[in-house]
Amino acid sequence: MSLLIIASDSPGAGKTATTLAMAQISNENGVSASAFKPFALTDNDPDQAVLAALANPAPDGWPIQIADSGPTRDDIAAAAHPLSIAAAGDNPVIVEIPSEIDAGGLAELADAWDASVLIVAAYRRDLRASDLSEWQSALGDRFAGVLVNGLTRYLGTEANDNLIPSLEEAGMPLVGIIPEDRFMLSLSVEEIRAGLNGRYVIDEGDLNAPIEWFQVGGMSLDPGELRFGLYDNNAIVVRGDRPDIQMSALNSSVSCLVLTGGIEPIEYITYEAGEEEVPVMVVDTDTDSTMSALNEVTTSARMNSAAKVARFAELLGTHARDLPGLLSAAS
Missing domain, CATH: 3.40.1390.20 (HprK N-terminal domain-like)
Known part of the structure; x- marks a missing residue:
């Protein structure tokens, strides 16, 4: 099963945008991809409707409502079968996971689903590799890297001087740094x-x-x-x-x-x-x-339109590295 989990260290980092845009990029490259969010902490998660409207319908009974402590083994097993069907023929499946699930819970998910994990981190001036090290340690070889989203204009030099060297020193793969975009914030x-x-x-x-x-x-x-x-x-x-x-x-x-x-x-x-x-x-x-x-x-501001998906896909295409390779590595 070719499965990539999109997780984050905080709410609003850009998981839904990344999930939808990566699916669109894959489809545009001739590789049919699906995008899902199987778990939610509430029964009215707005991202679920957005994914269904802009990517593909969710399986019946999704999202599976989970406790604040994360999904149980039964929850994980219940989501695995529909995901395996979507991934038939090695079609990529991109799965958004609530940011409330901690590094240990995420590692359990990745092992159960045989998935790689991309961490989306919202840019802030004091962001360093040490802030993300728990994900790298917990995930091990399943850690696909970090995508930093929302780099404020005119702070590129600061990111080059501070953030990027800290990631390199920690051996943490940097998939890309996405600049802040007015349309995405509209x-x-x-x-x-x-x-x-x-x-x-x-x-x-x-x-x-x-x-x-x-x-x-x-x-x-x-x-x-x-x-x-x-x-x-x-x-x-x-x-x-x-x-x-x-x-x-x-x-x-x-x-x-x-x-x-x-x-x-x-x-x-x-x-x-x-x-x-x-x-x-x-x-x-x-x-x-x-x-x-x-x-x-x-x-x-939310990811809630096809125009925003297209714009974020454009940003990923410009500022992220080897996205098709990232998806194929998840298989």
């Missing part, structure tokens, strides 16, 4: 509204459009159309009583307006936004509080 208009507890004044246009940038609509020496037009897929956060700034934004092909202070826009703004099919939402908080809240909301 939220839809509707996700922003829900996260801010806002209400639509205009709900025309694409409410699933990705928002990559947020700009505050304030006074500036530059024309508003020029400043707001610097980025695509952007939302403008502006006080509800500033129709002059709102109109400048609408003249700049923005993706969304977020009006603060609980103030409804004047009729002329609602008319123009409707004509341009630009969603407009109102939130009760002031502009400063709204921007602070957006910092929290953006941490909930």
